[in-house]
Amino acid sequence: MNVGWCVAPEPETRNHLEAEMADPARARKIAERTKTLVADFVERRVKDERLGFVTITDVRVTGDLQHASIFYTVFGSDEERANTAEALEDWRGRIRSHVGKGLGIRLTPSLEFIPDAIPEGAANIEDALKAARERDEELARSKSAASYAGDADPYKKPADAADEE
Structure with missing residues (x-):
């Protein structure tokens, strides 16, 4: 009876799992190429x-090149952002087909469109910098008038x- 021990996976099993992960440089190149293909197709x-x-x-x-998350921004109102999200979702299959033809790899990654939060984050940073600038100006004004x-x-x-006398 074998109680209290476990068997480690065979070396070829471990290598097989590692082989499923692509080289990070290759994944980065595929991501850049996918970005170019998607932008071109959408435009x-x-x-x-x-x-x-x-x-x-x-x-x-x-890492296994099976899924691509595509981040996008939309210039406009919230309604335009929602409409754009619907349009991208409707066109996702055709965009994926175009990406597959352009990449030339065995398996085309599935695509997921995600609205990017960069503009909102940049606006928050701009607001914080503006508030800090205003506080600095107020401090400079009060400092110049202070005695x-x-x-x-x-x-x-x-x-x-000599002073005591």
Whole structure:
């Protein structure tokens, strides 16, 4: 009876699992190529009234090259963002087909469109910087109008013998 021990996976099993993960440099190249292909397709071939002014900001591909997360921004209102999300979702299959033909790899990654939070984050940072600038200006104004309180020389000095007389 074998109780209290386990068998480690065979070496070829471990190598097989490692072989499923692509080289990080290759994944990065595929992500960049996917970004270019998607941006080109959306710009030139997607003719949909719902599609707003879209910018593909980033693409991240999983290590096994099976899934690609495509980050995008839309210049416009919340309604335009929602309409663009619907349009991209409707065109996802055709975009994936175009990406598959352009990449030339055995398996085409599945695509997921994710609205990018960069513009909102940048707006928050701009607001924080503006508030800090205003506080600095207020401090500079109050500093220029301020005068020292107390003696001109606040440090105590030892009394000289000549001063005592």
